[in-house]
Amino acid sequence: MALMENPGTAHAMQLDHATIVTADLDTVRRFFVDVAGLTQGARPAFSVDGYWLYANGRPLIHLIDATVPAAAGRTAPRIDHIAFRLERAAEWRALLGRLHAHGVDYRTARVPQMGPQEAQAQLFVALAPGVVVEFVTALHHAEI
Template sequence: MTWTFDHLAFNSADGETLQENFAALLGLTRGRRPPFPFPGRWLYQDAHALVHVIEQPTFEETALSHIAFRTDTPAETVLQRVRDSGLPYQLAQVPGEGIWQIFVQMPGGLVLELDALA
């Protein structure tokens, strides 16, 4: 199973300011985002969304939400590995894209998002 870094995601009450800072420092630009049922924005370098911002008005400070990796391994294989690990997880799908998201709770509070195709 081979993994590739996909993106970092942040929770922020002020997505606009975060976007402006990433643009000024790294040259990232706002781009297409699937129709998730919560507000946010994706910030791109070329064709790749490196930073996802989840807009949460309850957050006073911007905080890391999760780190995402992707694989070409089928989602069911990845899910079985996660189940075998015994770590807690949640499943979701990217709307309209056929990508399964497996959110794994790592010790210490870190969350990994493992993305795989159905």
């Protein structure tokens, strides 16, 4: 079955990152750095340990320590979620409109500013137990 783009939507959404939850942070970090060729880089001060691993100047893989108790129905290690970046405020507003129109529940969060990287807005949709999709944009594009 061919995947077709909705002809009524033109957007620049792109895959932003994947998050992996693991109890063996250092082994997974070494694999992505030593074998896959990513670079360990800066990460905001979150309340849980982890690493951000970069490719082409962007944090592509987020590693999170699995010592935090997993929510019901979620196991560790796991690939926790995928994230899509929206670059324009109009795209973010359109996404919110579609979520509301379809009655899709979501939660929001903020990523604090880190150096020259401005603060980010995050929106999480739980499609099913253990299946999460994140949308992220510059905080000034969002109304959270």
